[in-house]
Amino acid sequence: MDDVINQDGTVARELKTGTDAEVDMQSTNESQSRGTVGDIYVDDPRMTCRNVNVYYGDKQAIFDIDLDIGKNQVISMIGPSGCGKSTFLRCLNRMNDTIDVCKVTGQIKMDGQDIYDGALDVVPLRASVGMVFQKPNPFPKSIYDNIAYGPRIHGLSDDKQHLDEIVETSLKKAGLWEEVKDRLDQPGTGLSGGQQQRLCIARAIAVSPEVILMDEPCSALDPIATAKIEELIDELRENYTIAIVTHSMQQAARVSQRTAYFHLGKLIEVGETDQIFTAPKHRLTEDYITGRFG
Amino acid sequence: MVRVEKGLARRYRQERNFKRLGLGAILLGLLFVSFLFISIIANGYTAFQQTFVKLDVYYDPEMIAPVGETDPEILSAGNYGGLVKATMRELFPSVTNRRDKKKLYGLISTGASYQLRERVMQDPSVIGQRESIWVPADDDVDMLIKGHIDLNLPESDRRIKDDQLSWIQGLQEDDRVEKRFNKTFFTAGDSREPELSGIKGAASGSFFTLLICLSISFPVGVAAAVYLEEFAPKNRWTDLIEVNINNLAAVPSIVFGLLGLAVFINFFGLPRSVPMVGGLVLALMTLPTIIIASRAALKSVPPSIREAALGVGASPMQTITHHVLPLALPGMLTGTIIGMAQALGETAPLLMIGMVAFIVDIPGGAMDPSAVLPVQIYLWADSPERAFVERTSAAIMVLLAFLISMNLLAVWLRKKFERRW
Known part of the structure; x- marks a missing residue:
């Protein structure tokens, strides 16, 4: 986990200035919710998060986050290491459930349904909110089986032919089909890093999710592979809602429509990507994107 | 820089010594293992061979059963021990003394009589006939042939006595003694007789x-x-x-x-x-x-x-x-x-x-x-x-x-x- 709040001297000082700034902003009434600057609402939300807090044991990692994630939009989450952006992302498909000490409070709704409702099963949730991880993690199986695994366990295919179609369309959507169509039976782990990551995206697409979460999907890739993935994200926006955590501000600027800036577990500023990168309203956001820290 | 270089020689020396120490430990381990294996193999490889003696057995109908008998019960009740003894007496007619006879019989394993019985049970038609058959020697003879008995010891300290030695020599001259693969070792259970015991x-x-x-x-x-x-x-x-x-x-x-x-x-x-x-x-x-x-x-x-x-x-x-x-x-x-x-x-x-x-x-x-x-x-x-x-x-x-x-x-x-x- 890289989302551990790091409280060394410098960051603590920034926090102090940050709080001052928040007070300023609140007094000018530009903020609409709990210290977040900018518009947290969108007209057509796929997911709505209200008052989300996350605790690792006694430590609180995320504080009172309110955020809407719009349909067919790419929202990027940026911020310094340990700011809680990955933790927040993992709340959206309840991946944090796998960590024993992790506790999530507040409300996260997807299409009006509370995903932390006890009655809701986590398996269909994860089928409709797919995830791509930081490090490409294909199963040590064939390329075909990597893609077919999700549809198989969810019973999405009627027969072998249908499954073949799902595999093909998923790989085509992930832009990998041309590269691997002749070697579907070879292990997925034998592909290059960029190909593996696109394989993981194809695997997520194969179960036809509505939302795809990406946790720094390009941090282990070279620039060419990164460019391919970014292109892919742009294409996928047509059919899917995408939330992406990234360390690269250029990447956030290139692929996303909205950007959320996190700092020490708090959501500092949300807004249109252009606005965040050209005219940030909060001092912390400005400091971060101008490279004064981070 | 000078200080760093001064320390370098020592660092490299330490590294070399550390390497040598590890290598020494491995060599020592290998030495022990090879010693173990050599001693076990040197001690044990002879067990895979066993001395056999060729006997010309006359399947005497008087001792076993009348010719043509096939009932396994009667066949198995025959006096096969006596058969072996008779064969031995025939080989060395000069032995007449009772005590000497006993020593003579001791050259052949008690397993020989079982072997003869098995042979007859398998094929009752051999009764009344004569055939050459290899039977296991007694474990003492086996040890002698394999050179584990020191002949320089006084007779009373030896498991094999002087007259037994001469008989064995006679058998050897007749080409009646041979070391063969010890099948019994892999096909038999435990026994009091070493030559009949197996794993x-x-x-x-x-x-x-x-x-x-x-x-x-x-x-x-x-x-x-x-x-x-x-x-x-x-x-x-x-x-x-x-x-x-x-x-x-x-x-x-x-x-x-x-x-x-x-x-x-x-x-x-x-x-x-x-x-x-x-x-x-x-x-x-x-x-x-x-x-x-x-x-x-x-x-x-x-x-x-x-x-x-x-x-x-x-x-x-x-x-x-x-x-x-x-x-x-x-x-x-x-x-x-x-x-x-x-x-x-x-x-x-x-x-x-x-x-x-x-x-x-x-x-x-x-x-x-x-x-x-x-x-x-x-x-x-x-x-x-x-x-x-x-x-x-x-x-x-x-x-x-x-x-x-x-x-x-x-x-x-x-x-x-x-x-x-």
Whole structure:
């Protein structure tokens, strides 16, 4: 986990200035919710998060986050290491459930349904909110089986032919089909890093999710592979809602429509990507994107 | 810079010394192992050969049964011992004295009469005929031929007396003495006579014991490891269980023997000396090894694989059975094989449950009394006959061969299924 709040001297000082700034902003009434600057609402939300807090044991990692994630939009989450952006992302498909000490409070709704409702099963949730991880993690199986695994366990295919179609369309959507169509039976782990990551995206697409979460999907890739993935994200926006955590501000600027800036577990500023990168309203956001820290 | 360079020589010297130390340790280890192997092989290789004597037997109808008799009961009741003696008397007609005759008969193993009986039972038409047959020599003769008897000793200190020596010489001149492959060693059970004893009884006992042990400890061990690693909450109780499993792995094996004696034999009333009880006791003993190895194997499956499976919506159960277990299985199997090898070589707990008994019959199942290989070695090592010395070493060789092949299998499995992420 890289989302551990790091409280060394410098960051603590920034926090102090940050709080001052928040007070300023609140007094000018530009903020609409709990210290977040900018518009947290969108007209057509796929997911709505209200008052989300996350605790690792006694430590609180995320504080009172309110955020809407719009349909067919790419929202990027940026911020310094340990700011809680990955933790927040993992709340959206309840991946944090796998960590024993992790506790999530507040409300996260997807299409009006509370995903932390006890009655809701986590398996269909994860089928409709797919995830791509930081490090490409294909199963040590064939390329075909990597893609077919999700549809198989969810019973999405009627027969072998249908499954073949799902595999093909998923790989085509992930832009990998041309590269691997002749070697579907070879292990997925034998592909290059960029190909593996696109394989993981194809695997997520194969179960036809509505939302795809990406946790720094390009941090282990070279620039060419990164460019391919970014292109892919742009294409996928047509059919899917995408939330992406990234360390690269250029990447956030290139692929996303909205950007959320996190700092020490708090959501500092949300807004249109252009606005965040050209005219940030909060001092912390400005400091971060101008490279004064981070 | 100068200061750094000054220290450099010392650093490199330390490195060299450290390397030498490690190399020395390995060489020392190799030396001991080679010494062990050389001494065992040098002692034991002769056991794979056995001296045989050619006898021209006349299947005397008076001693066995009338010509044409086929009833097995009558055939088996024949005086085959007398047949061997008559043949020996015929070979050395000069021996007339009763005491000398006894010494003469002593050259041939008592197994010879069984061999003749078998021959007749198989083919009753040989009755009344004469044929040459190779029968095992007595273990003392065998030792003499293999050069283990010091002829410089005074006669009274030797197992082979002077007149016996001359008879053997006569047999040798007649080309009636030959060393042949010792099939008996691999096909017979234990015996008081070294030349008739073999390891098959002990080997089958070991086989049944390990079979019981494996079929209990593997499923139980893997299930326990999966539960502890994947499902159990991390709290004080699971910590306690973990500590106890580690403790169990360190409990002296004889304690497990006592436990087996108290629980399986005294409480559940299972019979003594049977592979069933042996297997149960060894299963208790190998369980901690298997659990610990299996947990390590499960831990070594990278979390990214679990996340990947959970991320596409697999249930925890599916994540484990589809992804984690297949990846952990080689490690689990390796641990199990090593545990089995340990169980195969275990002696102490089996002594406690009576598997140390002298058992001649080859067991046909897990409920037949039997010995196991290491206990057989222990029993033979205890026997005074010189011929048992080489048989002990030979049995050790067989046991080591099994152990080494099991360990090789473990290494092979690990290499074959090793995956890279």
